[in-house]
Amino acid sequence: MTVAASKRLAGWVAPGMLVGMTATSVALSPASAAAAQQQLTALLTDARLARRSAEDAVAAIPCDGELDWFGAASDAWRGEGRAIRARIEPAVFDLDAAVRLIAAELAP
Amino acid sequence: MTLTGFDPEAGNRLAASVREAGVLAERAANRLAQASWPSAPSAGVMAALSQLGDAEQRLRQGASELDAFERSTVLAGYRYRMAEWAGRTAAEAVAGALGYTVGAVTRTYAVELLGAAAVVAAMALPALVLAQHPAFAPLRSQIAAHPLARAVGDFLADRGREIASDPAFIAAVELAIESADEVLAGILGVPVARVAVRSATVDDATLQRDSIALLAGIASRVAGRSVLGSTPTAVQVEGETRAAPPATTLAEGFRALPSGDDDIVIQQYELADGSAHWQVFMRGTRDFSLEGDGTAMDLGSNLQNATVTGADLSGSAAALSDAMVAAGIQPGDSVDLVGHSQGGSAAALVAASGRFSVQNVVTFGGATGNIVVPRDVTHLAVENRQDIVPALGGTHGDGSSVIVQVDVPASAIGDEQSGQPAPFHLSDAYSYSATTLDASGDPTVDAIVAGMAAPTVGATAVGATTWRVQRV
Numbered sequence: 001m002t003v004a005a006s007k008r009l010a011g012w013v014a015p016g017m018l019v020g021m022t023a024t025s026v027a028l029s030p031a032s033a034a035a036a037q038q039q040l041t042a043l044l045t046d047a048r049l050a051r052r053s054a055e056d057a058v059a060a061i062p063c064d065g066e067l068d069w070f071g072a073a074s075d076a077w078r079g080e081g082r083a084i085r086a087r088i089e090p091a092v093f094d095l096d097a098a099v100r101l102i103a104a105e106l107a108p
Numbered sequence: 109m110t111l112t113g114f115d116p117e118a119g120n121r122l123a124a125s126v127r128e129a130g131v132l133a134e135r136a137a138n139r140l141a142q143a144s145w146p147s148a149p150s151a152g153v154m155a156a157l158s159q160l161g162d163a164e165q166r167l168r169q170g171a172s173e174l175d176a177f178e179r180s181t182v183l184a185g186y187r188y189r190m191a192e193w194a195g196r197t198a199a200e201a202v203a204g205a206l207g208y209t210v211g212a213v214t215r216t217y218a219v220e221l222l223g224a225a226a227v228v229a230a231m232a233l234p235a236l237v238l239a240q241h242p243a244f245a246p247l248r249s250q251i252a253a254h255p256l257a258r259a260v261g262d263f264l265a266d267r268g269r270e271i272a273s274d275p276a277f278i279a280a281v282e283l284a285i286e287s288a289d290e291v292l293a294g295i296l297g298v299p300v301a302r303v304a305v306r307s308a309t310v311d312d313a314t315l316q317r318d319s320i321a322l323l324a325g326i327a328s329r330v331a332g333r334s335v336l337g338s339t340p341t342a343v344q345v346e347g348e349t350r351a352a353p354p355a356t357t358l359a360e361g362f363r364a365l366p367s368g369d370d371d372i373v374i375q376q377y378e379l380a381d382g383s384a385h386w387q388v389f390m391r392g393t394r395d396f397s398l399e400g401d402g403t404a405m406d407l408g409s410n411l412q413n414a415t416v417t418g419a420d421l422s423g424s425a426a427a428l429s430d431a432m433v434a435a436g437i438q439p440g441d442s443v444d445l446v447g448h449s450q451g452g453s454a455a456a457l458v459a460a461s462g463r464f465s466v467q468n469v470v471t472f473g474g475a476t477g478n479i480v481v482p483r484d485v486t487h488l489a490v491e492n493r494q495d496i497v498p499a500l501g502g503t504h505g506d507g508s509s510v511i512v513q514v515d516v517p518a519s520a521i522g523d524e525q526s527g528q529p530a531p532f533h534l535s536d537a538y539s540y541s542a543t544t545l546d547a548s549g550d551p552t553v554d555a556i557v558a559g560m561a562a563p564t565v566g567a568t569a570v571g572a573t574t575w576r577v578q579r580v
Contacts, residue, residue, distance in 0.1 A: 050160075057133040061129045067512060068111065069118035071192070073187075101159065
């Protein structure tokens with residue numbers, strides 16, 4: 001199941017699931033606990049890699065420091081780049097928060 | 109501070125950066141989409157998943173916006189190129205018509221103009237000669253010391269510098285140079301229709317340089333000098349200079365330009381694969397008289413450089429080529445050239461000649477407008493907006509060079525150079541520009557600098573020779 005789908009599911013059934021899952025987690029055997037740790041570790045890796053790509057994407061958007069290659073239109077062009085960057089940048093903060101939360105779960 | 113760039117490929121290059129950002133955003137979103145959901149998420153993990161979902165949504169939206177931004181960047185580049193071309197063509201047409209008229213009037217009224225000049229000379233020369241007589245020295249001192257005379261002198265000195273540094277005046281000079289062929293056509297009485305046909309069909313750079321050659325030839329003959337007929341030669345200074353690490357930034361390249369008695373420094377490196385790589389540095393004009401005193405880095409060499417296109421070489425460009433051959437540069441060796449002012453024009457001409465395997469040319473304040481550098485050579489022309497010298501090369505019309513213009517603040521120029529006639533052409537101003545461009549983070553400039561630095565990674569300095577350019 002994808003993260004997007006999980007988010008939708010989380011929105012619909014999160015409260016009920018939380019109760020059920022807490023009960024389930026209590027009943028987890030040591031073997032399934034190890035599997036859950038593995039899943040979380042994989043998720044942490046994915047989140048970290050996604051964060052790096054997102055950060056690189058933000059840095060790659062040309063909107064600062066470039067020369068005026070388009071004459072008088074250069075400022076407007078840079079403004080467009082900055083606006084897109086401002087809309088993507090929060091994704092990096094979201095991913096930071098997610099990484100922190102998952103890492104906290106994994107902490108002994 | 110304003111950094112302006114002119115490069116027909118700029119739109120496409122920046123669009124590639126945007127595309128890269130879009131690909132990275134999409135990659136991040138896809139990674140999140142493919143991440144598997146833990147089978148028994150705790151409350152903390154559920155919160156993390158919610159954050160990951162938000163991030164994925166933002167990244168998807170951003171990737172889509174970057175896709176549209178990429179298209180608009182390509183379009184912006186195309187529109188600007190067209191507008192710039194249309195503006196330049198219109199300005200050149202007006203300047204060309206004006207130049208033709210000036211030439212035609214000069215021709216029509218040649219006798220009257222010569223007569224008027226003779227009358228003025230006949231009246232003015234004796235007065236000037238008398239005025240220089242020692243008997244008039246006290247009077248000259250009195251006049252010079254008069255507050256009004258001092259004020260006028262100061263005003264002219266300041267305004268002269270100001271006007272020569274004014275970008276509008278510099279643009280006018282650039283167009284005037286561009287119209288040299290029309291002026292000559294007017295003088296020669298070539299019919300207007302034929303001039304229009306020639307302008308449309310004949311290589312403009314060659315035409316302009318031939319016209320400049322003829323006009324300069326006439327002027328130097330009138331001045332009683334035939335400097336265009338003699339050729340400067342590079343002369344090796346005894347002993348070799350210290351082999352230095354390769355220049356890997358614009359500022360390092362500018363700092364490596366020779367000072368003191370040397371005109372050219374040629375540094376040899378051995379690359380990791382055993383092949384030879386050379387960095388060649390050439391300084392600017394040393395003497396502003398037609399024939400320099402003990403040097404051929406003079407005005408005469410500037411004129412000679414202005415009359416060739418690279419297919420043939422004369423002036424200090426020929427001297428640079430000679431020095432490179434004498435230093436041992438083989439036709440297949442990779443070469444990077446850096447030059448300031450006259451050294452920049454010479455470097456661009458050597459690159460245009462195709463005699464060497466030139467990879468990169470960086471010119472600071474060179475009059476390189478009409479020099480067509482081959483497409484496989486990267487030419488970065490750094491021009492200060494307040495520097496009139498690059499305008500003397502005409503306009504960069506063929507798109508073979510990347511031109512960057514820097515608005516240099518007066519505060520960047522030290523006391524010693526700020527009083528000079530063209531302070532924005534000198535080392536303080538170009539040192540500032542080189543440092544500013546290095547720090548700009550512009551992808552085009554960075555790519556050119558990286559292209560110069562890349563081959564020198566792991567290179568070993570073999571040796572260096574220094575050269576003087578003298579007239580024989």
